[in-house]
Amino acid sequence: MTNRITELFKIDYPIIQAGMIWNSGWRLASAASNAGILGLIGAGSMYPNVLREHIQKCKAATDKPFGVNVPMLYPNIEEIMNIIVDEGVNIVFTSAGNPKTWTSWLQDKGITVVHVVSSVKFALKAQDAGVDAIVAEGFEAGGHNGRDETTTLTLIPMVKEHLKIPLIAAGGIATGRAMLATMILGADAVQVGSRFVASHESSAHEAFKQVVVDAKEGDTQLTLKELAPVRLIKNKFYNEVQELYKKGTSAEELKELLGRARAKRGMFEGDLEDGELEIGQISGLIHNVKSVQDIVDDMLTEFVLAKNSVSLL
Structure with missing residues (x-):
């Protein structure tokens, strides 16, 4: 399954595990990368020294590509970016800030930069800033979100209409069918968050995982x-x-x-x-806690079955 995103990140499948605060530590990121997708460490919940530790442990746990998600509104941003460079991380997803601030600085050091947006307006600003790809996230997504409440189904084709660089869909995606739907609408890949919260490797508390399953x-x-x-x-x-x-x-x-x-x-x-x-x-479609490998396998199997069923119509 090769396309612009798999080639950009050097991964097997066009799926990104979202870098979520308090959920996406080195265990989740390394398991995701070992499953053939892109794992992300969520730096938003980490002090700089903790982030360094997670990066080092992730490097020890996988020889596959992984990245770090950095919300730019957090303090110690310069220290965080320097740690990412020092530790040899090659992929950074930025969010919650102006992509112009760090994109060129990171790219000058050989780092691939992706920016997360919730609207066409900010997608175009990110593209103008020179990012390598964009995550367009609909308001179905968990955590911090766009103010306009644009759904993923609407957002992806509207962004795609104006975009030249690779597009990653996010928000409400936890199944192979949803993956296929967003790719038909123009996405090159999907970013998945909530489904990976309810994984064995997630750093979320077990009680929170159960709440997600029960939702x-x-x-x-x-x-x-x-x-x-x-x-x-x-x-x-x-x-x-x-x-x-x-x-x-x-x-x-x-x-x-x-x-x-x-x-x-x-x-x-x-x-x-x-x-x-x-x-x-x-979360209303998440009914169990599984390993990352099983989640990825389920998504890919369902994606192929859905694709084949659509081709028969």
Whole structure:
């Protein structure tokens, strides 16, 4: 299965495991890469010294390509980028910031740069900044999201219409059928997050993984737009946010309620009541925790079956 993305990353299959905070440590990234897809370490939840440790452990666990996802709004960004260069990482996915800031700097050091966007406008800005590929993420996705609430099914063909560089679809993709659908719409590959949260190798707390498995349609919601839009599971914390909205809240009141480290408490430490439980709408289709290899095998098998069934129409 060769195309522009498999050639760009030197991987076997056009699937990227998303670099999610508190879920995507070296175990998940190395398992993904060993399965023939691109594994990503999620730097957003890591102090610089922790990121260095995860990169080194990932290099020891796989001889396949892997990358690091870097949300550019986090502190210590210069130190993080220097660690990535020092450790010889060849692929960086950037998000939550201006791609012009780091793209040329990274590419001058031989690093392939991909930027995550949620709209045509930002896709074009990223392309103009010279990135090597783009992830276009629909608002079905878990975690931090676009403000426009554009769905993946709508976003991918609209971005594709204007794009010359490779396009990776994200948001609501956990099956081979969804992979085929987004590629028919113009994507060269898919980025998968929520399905890999519910994997044995994910660094998420086991209690959070079970919540993902138990989730049904309608159990997630995009909220906190005044701060940074985030899709999460409805729990006690979510209900407290909604109570503030009913009273006519301000951004400052929301910040005070949010506090610090809620995502860590929820996803990494397993506080299912007061933690922030970030996951995508597709969680309603995730019914078990599996190994990364089994997840990849399932997706590829379903992709081929779906492709063959469509060709018979």
